[in-house]
Amino acid sequence: MSIFKKLGWFFRQEKKHYLLGVFSLIVVAIVQVLPPKMIGLIIDEIDQKQLSGSKILLWVALLTLAAITQYGFRFIWRTNIWGSAAKLERSLRSQLFHHFTKMDHLFFQTHRTGDLMAHATNDVSAVQNVAGAGILTFADSMITGISTIIAMVLFVDWRLTILAMIPLPLLAVTSRVLGSKIHVAFRDAQAAFSDINDKTQESITGIKVIKTFGQEKEDIADFEEKIAHVIKKNRRVNRYDALFDPCITAIIGISYGLTIFLGGHYVMEKTITVGQLVSFISYIGMLVWPMFAIGRLFNVLERGNASYDRIEELLAEETHILEDEHGLTEPAHGDLAISIDSFAYPDYPEQTILRNIHLKVEEGKTLGIVGKTGSGKTTLLKLFLREYDNYQGTIFFGAHDIKEYRLQALLLSIGYVPQDHFLFSMTIRDNIRFAAPKSTQEKVEEVAKIAAIHEDIEAFPEGYDTLVGERGVSLSGGQKQRISIARSLMLDPELLILDDALSAVDAKTEEEILRHLHTRPKRQTTMxxxxxxxxxxxxxxxIVMEQGTIAERGTHVQLLQKHGWYAQMWSKQQLEAKIERGEQ
Known part of the structure; x- marks a missing residue:
């Protein structure tokens, strides 16, 4: 029952709706104990040959009135209890989505996409069942059970009622034992579902790679292995769940047996009438639902409890990027002053990635960063985007440290084109104006021309209305890169960061893009x-990065004169270019 305490904040919020729903359940419970009593009276009148046509019409009218009343109040409790449960589902989904959007890069490295999706789907649904089916089952079983027992005492015989209740304590013991086992089993089942969810998402996303390397059979085998694991975990849940109904059926059977044995004796002794015995047996039948409901209730509560614990654990995680609530809200602009003494990723604090990075980039100027793979180029850019704040040193954007800005103000001043460009499943136009959805077509075409993608788009049958498919699957690598560049230019950022963003375009297109960037009327600072x-x-x-520090620095001409790594790499790349052109 601890899940009800955990969801207390929501029940207090929706108190009026739940009270109205429970009140309607009470009315239904009271009304539904009347028909068995009526049927018992009818049987006694038949036995005594006192039933007339007018009485039949009266009894039919009363039974019809009871049915209509139950229908009306059942509608009320359904709309209030299930409606409130839907609000809880919406609230939890909103909390999770908001939490995902504010979390840092480290959070998404730690949690797999499939696991996060499982939290936002299966776990939320399990908790929603507590607020809907759980509350309904708890209230309805208690109200129906108590009202039925009271009716058995008042309308039939208290001794017979006590005898019928003797087996019921067994139900409490059974529910407690099986409920604790279901809690653990369902938590394991949800974790297994997260694994298969993540596997599915990863396989679909990487289907091209899987097919290219001919790994379809191996991937299917891995998927089937995970499916088998999920089935195994769910079978354990179902096995415990399946034990409830047989136990309840046995307990009900014992109650029926005792009732028929003692009730028949009471009828023979004229203590109760035949009609009362029929009514009593009907009341025992009405007790079947509350008893079965207890088994279902523990199932719902334990599933919801396990899922809510998983959701709470996720929501309890905090971002490592602490934002100053009273930080600067105006867009960042001005010179860049970088002074990084050292930086290590939080996962590997003993391994220094950047050290002694000291440089200044004047507003409107361009900084080139080159070096071997793993030299720290992309890591340095991540610090500008505040993906990590645990570095020793400072980064100034204009007159202020970047940590003094609100994240929204800082990031809207930066246009970023990552190595792994991501396009959404929408039109090319909407992808370009993603950060400014109300931008005009003229603005969209302007940035597309700067990124040298306008002519390619115009060549498509649907032009800017072309749907790119998930992650831009219908476009080439170079086209996706250029659309990403156009998207980054939509807000006229103060700082443009291109992280190896021209690797998929040819030399001629690269030269055209760079020329457009350098000749813009408003020239932003570029890295x-x-x-x-x-x-x-x-x-x-x-600057030439080597093992996390600056090994060389200067202009293109100055670096060539130093005959270091840059000059050697330049000579090598020029030779490769000549060979590609067929020159000697």
Missing amino acids: ITAHRLSSVMHADEI
């Missing part, structure tokens, strides 16, 4: 990481 040095050769300053 470009690249493996192809032609992407940064026109930068105002270039």
Whole structure:
């Protein structure tokens, strides 16, 4: 029953609706004990040959009135109890989604996508059942059971009632034992469901890679193994759940047996009438639902309890990026001043990724960042986006440290094109104007031309109304990159970050994009990481990263004169370009 205490905040919030629902259940319970009594009286009148046509009409009218009354009040409790449960579902889904949107990069590294989806679907549904089916079952079983027992005492015989109740304590013991086992089993089943959910999402997303490497059979085998694990865990839940009904049936059978034995004796002794015995047997039949309901109730409550614990654990996690509630709300602008003494990822605090990074980028200038894979280029950019705050040092954007800005103000000042470009399942136009959905077509085309993608889009049959498919599956890598660049330019950001964002375009297109960026009327500060040095050769300053620190720095010409890593890589790439062009 602890789940009711955990959801106390919601029941207090929806108190009026639940009280009205429970009141309607009480009315239904009172009204439904009357028909068996009426039937018993009718049987006694038949036995005594006193039933007339007018009495039949009266009894039929009373039974019809009881049915209509039950119908009306059942409608009331359904709309109030189930309606409130739907509000809880909406509230939990909203809380989870809001929580996901505010969490940091580390959170999504720790939790798999499929697991988060399971929390937002199966777990929420299980908790919603507590507020709906759980409350209904608890209130209805208690009210129906108590009203039926009272009717058995008042309308038939108290001794017979006590005898029929003797087996019922067995139900409480059974429910307690099986309920605790279901709680543990269902928690394991939900965790297994999260695994299969994550596997499905990952396989569908990576289906091209799976097919390319001919791993369909292996992936299917892995999927079937996980399915078998889920089935195994759910069989355990179902096994415990299935034990409730046989136990309740046995207990009810004992009650029927005792009732028929003693009730028949009372009829023979004229203590009760035949009609009263029939009524009593009908009341025992009415007790079947409350008893079965207790078994169902423990099932619902334990499932909901396990799921709510999982949701609470997730919501209790806090982002490592602490935002100043009274931080700066105006857009960030000005020079960039970077002074990073050291940085290590939270998962590996002993492994320093960046150290002694000290540089300044004047407003409107371009900084090129190059280096070997794993040298720390992308990591440095992540600090600008405040994906991590646990570095030793400062990063100033204009006159203020980036930690002094509200995240919304900071991030809206930055246009970011990541290595792994992500497009949504919508039109090209809506993907480009994602951050500014009310932008005009003229603005969309303007940034598309800067990104050298306008002509490609115009060549599509549907033009800017072309649906790109999930994650941009219908587009080439270069087209997705250029659409991502156009999207980043929609808000005219103060800082444009291109994280190896030109790797999938040819040299001619790359040159065109960079020329457009440098000749814009409003030239923003730009940071470009690249493996192809032609992407940064026109930068105002270039830094060469090596093992997390700056190994070389200067302009393109200055770095060539140093004959270091940059000069060697430039010569190598120029030679490769000549070979591709067929030159000697």
